[in-house]
Amino acid sequence: MNIINIKDIFIKEFSVEFRQKFAFFGIFLFAATVVFLIYKSFNNINPREWTILIWIIMLFAGLNAVVKSFLQEKKETYLYYYTLFDPIDLIVAKLVYNFVFLCSLFLIILGILSVFSGFPVKDFSLFFSGSALGIFGISVVFTFVSVISSADGGNGTLMSILALPLVLPIVLLLLKISQVSVRLLVDTSVVEDVWLLAGVDCILLGAMLLLFPALWRS
Amino acid sequence: MNNLLKIKKFVATIIIMMANIDLVSGQNYPSDFLRSTGKIYSVALVIAIIFIGIVFFLFRLDNKLTKLENHIKNEQ
Amino acid sequence: MGVKGLWWKVAGVIIFIFVLIGGLCVPLRPGVTSSQPANAKNGDTLFMNVIGYNTHFSTAQNHRAWLKLDSIHAIAAKDFFGKNENEAVITFYLPKDLPTSAKVRPLTLIVDNELDGAFVQPNALFLTIEDNPTHSSSSWTQADLTNLSVASGLKFPYRNILNETIRNTFFHVALWFAMFILLIAGLYHAIMYLRTGDYDHDIQSASFNRIAILYGVLGLLTGSVWAKFTWNTFWTTDVKLNMTAIAMLIYLAYLVLRGSSADHDRRAKLAASYTIFAFIALIPLVFVIPRMTDSLHPGNGGNPALGGEDLDHTLRLFFYPSIIALSLLGTWMASLLIRYERLKEKIFLKS
Numbered sequence A: 001m002n003i004i005n006i007k008d009i010f011i012k013e014f015s016v017e018f019r020q021k022f023a024f025f026g027i028f029l030f031a032a033t034v035v036f037l038i039y040k041s042f043n044n045i046n047p048r049e050w051t052i053l054i055w056i057i058m059l060f061a062g063l064n065a066v067v068k069s070f071l072q073e074k075k076e077t078y079l080y081y082y083t084l085f086d087p088i089d090l091i092v093a094k095l096v097y098n099f100v101f102l103c104s105l106f107l108i109i110l111g112i113l114s115v116f117s118g119f120p121v122k123d124f125s126l127f128f129s130g131s132a133l134g135i136f137g138i139s140v141v142f143t144f145v146s147v148i149s150s151a152d153g154g155n156g157t158l159m160s161i162l163a164l165p166l167v168l169p170i171v172l173l174l175l176k177i178s179q180v181s182v183r184l185l186v187d188t189s190v191v192e193d194v195w196l197l198a199g200v201d202c203i204l205l206g207a208m209l210l211l212f213p214a215l216w217r218s
Numbered sequence B: 001m002n003n004l005l006k007i008k009k010f011v012a013t014i015i016i017m018m019a020n021i022d023l024v025s026g027q028n029y030p031s032d033f034l035r036s037t038g039k040i041y042s043v044a045l046v047i048a049i050i051f052i053g054i055v056f057f058l059f060r061l062d063n064k065l066t067k068l069e070n071h072i073k074n075e076q
Numbered sequence C: 001m002g003v004k005g006l007w008w009k010v011a012g013v014i015i016f017i018f019v020l021i022g023g024l025c026v027p028l029r030p031g032v033t034s035s036q037p038a039n040a041k042n043g044d045t046l047f048m049n050v051i052g053y054n055t056h057f058s059t060a061q062n063h064r065a066w067l068k069l070d071s072i073h074a075i076a077a078k079d080f081f082g083k084n085e086n087e088a089v090i091t092f093y094l095p096k097d098l099p100t101s102a103k104v105r106p107l108t109l110i111v112d113n114e115l116d117g118a119f120v121q122p123n124a125l126f127l128t129i130e131d132n133p134t135h136s137s138s139s140w141t142q143a144d145l146t147n148l149s150v151a152s153g154l155k156f157p158y159r160n161i162l163n164e165t166i167r168n169t170f171f172h173v174a175l176w177f178a179m180f181i182l183l184i185a186g187l188y189h190a191i192m193y194l195r196t197g198d199y200d201h202d203i204q205s206a207s208f209n210r211i212a213i214l215y216g217v218l219g220l221l222t223g224s225v226w227a228k229f230t231w232n233t234f235w236t237t238d239v240k241l242n243m244t245a246i247a248m249l250i251y252l253a254y255l256v257l258r259g260s261s262a263d264h265d266r267r268a269k270l271a272a273s274y275t276i277f278a279f280i281a282l283i284p285l286v287f288v289i290p291r292m293t294d295s296l297h298p299g300n301g302g303n304p305a306l307g308g309e310d311l312d313h314t315l316r317l318f319f320y321p322s323i324i325a326l327s328l329l330g331t332w333m334a335s336l337l338i339r340y341e342r343l344k345e346k347i348f349l350k351s
Helices: A003-019 A021-042 A047-071 A075-084 A087-117 A124-151 A156-181 A190-216 B002-026 B036-075 C007-025 C163-170 C172-196 C199-230 C239-260 C264-292 C313-350
Strands: C031-036 C039-041 C045-053 C064-068 C074-076 C079-084 C087-093 C104-113 C117-128
Touching: A003 A087, A021 A047, A021 A087, A047 A087, A047 A124, A047 A156, A087 A124, A087 A190, A124 A156, A124 A190, A124 C264, A156 A190, A156 C239, A156 C264, A190 C264, B036 C163, B036 C199, B036 C313, C007 C163, C007 C313, C031 C104, C031 C117, C045 C104, C045 C117, C163 C172, C163 C199, C163 C313, C172 C199, C172 C264, C172 C313, C199 C239, C199 C264, C199 C313, C239 C264
Parallel strands: C039 C117
Antiparallel strands: C031 C045, C045 C087, C064 C074, C064 C104, C079 C087, C104 C117
16 A cells, blocks of 8 residues: 555546546536526425434435446546545545545535525534445445446446445435434434444555455456 | 246235225224234234245246256257 | 255254244243233222133143232232133132332232242232221231242243244344344355455355345344234334344445446445445444333333243244354355356456
8 A cells, every 4th residue: 555646546536536627526516507406395304304314315315426427437547546545545545535525525415505594503513423324334335336337437427327226225324313313313322333333444544455456457 | 938927926916915904904903814813924924924925035046047048058 | 066065055954944833833831921900998898810822721620829919028819710722710818918008009910830930920909999998918928928829841931922933033033143244244245255255255145135135124024914913903112123223224334335437346345445434334233222212122111022031942942043053054045146146257357
């Protein structure tokens, strides 16, 4: 593992994404439209709906963004990477990039949703630590699935089919944690949930790092 | 094609059977046929479902093998 | 197919027949289905109509019954009249004085005779305390709750809502265990494929996974039939049920992945990696998350279904063989699929 390589790939991904401003604003627009649509149809969003909405919007906006960003890569680019980098470096860089990207997406959606319907979170540390862990898990799954789909010939539909069931348990845990953090539920065992989320993250990460080199060779 | 039709008919029969069961069980709650004698018939239903599952597998395998046989016949 | 390859298939069938016959023919222990009335006041004379299941209220001779308040306090029945085998009227004189000061107390009904042994109906009667009774426990400690009879013979435990459906343990629950064994076989072959690159392992992994998915779907179906007859709904909010449904979705996505690519080598590699990933995602789903929340399932959240000591020796006698039988039958089905795929492979390679 080479930190400099990881940093290089990360910066490259970042510059590619932001060179095409329309793509980035597209995601922003997607989030804003969905939030506005839901706000207008509910008129008044209560905390329960708020927690559900933020994760549903996050899930689909994130999936959209990751599918789009990996569809940009061409087969030749991968071949080029293959000659340059260690597979572990590449996947870690992609993962870090996806994580940072999804985190900023989350903050944007949080901002838009808060403008329309307030910010009901009472327990900040629980909410943000849970969210960070959850987004990390989601980005691990998305990165792994995007690698599988790109190896399968760049099929975006396949990616959403594979990714959605895999992230469901993470999203369910996230929903519970955020519902506790807005004081909808009182649950003394929520710390266990956070630890469980961290555990799931670690296992998924380990599996990805183990499996990726084998996949990469094809 | 013929096989597909058969399977469709089979599935339709099962669905109708299930619907009837639901109709029966919806009425007068504790004393219908499937709940009589300590709900023993629901155990029978569970075993029947497992059996239907295995039969479904056999149907699929049968179809696949028929296709393979036809393929070999056409080759010769 | 020689005798060598045959024995485990025959064993699977024989064990399954053993489970079918034994699991359906062994009777349930006697139990109380319902009792009327559910409420009484202190000082009443109580005529309790009890409806039993598999009981011998008229043929048995030495009937005894108690209403139990806690581990030391109980009152004995004054009279027991068996109308027929499954119906009886038990008379209790409820004392005026009480050992505790609570307003409403649940009492447990215990019935005992020499043919059925002792059996229990928890919370059979709610005793409401009116006026101000004197706190004394003298009338509550004279009941002679000793020498309970023990019924002989092989019998399954009786549970009130479950009744005979307790036998579904051998079919529905065992199906899940067998599914896991098949999934582990699929996982093993996926790992072996990634290590050796032998295409035969991919065929085996796919076949085991397919049969496991069939078992999983059957498990969901049988589970919802069972739920219909115990909780009167096809689908509950039960965590275990919903988590397993998600697990099935993950594995159905596996089938989509297998169907998506035409290139053999690539498909095999992707499918093998996805199998490993999916199995890892399955572990917290099925084992960790459901344990953290209340569930309708046996042994969870104070459910009176099958918790702890209730998966007793009689159930185990058929439960474990059932797992073995279903796994063997599943392996048989998977081996048929494997042989079909191998044949197909050979024929298409030739042409």
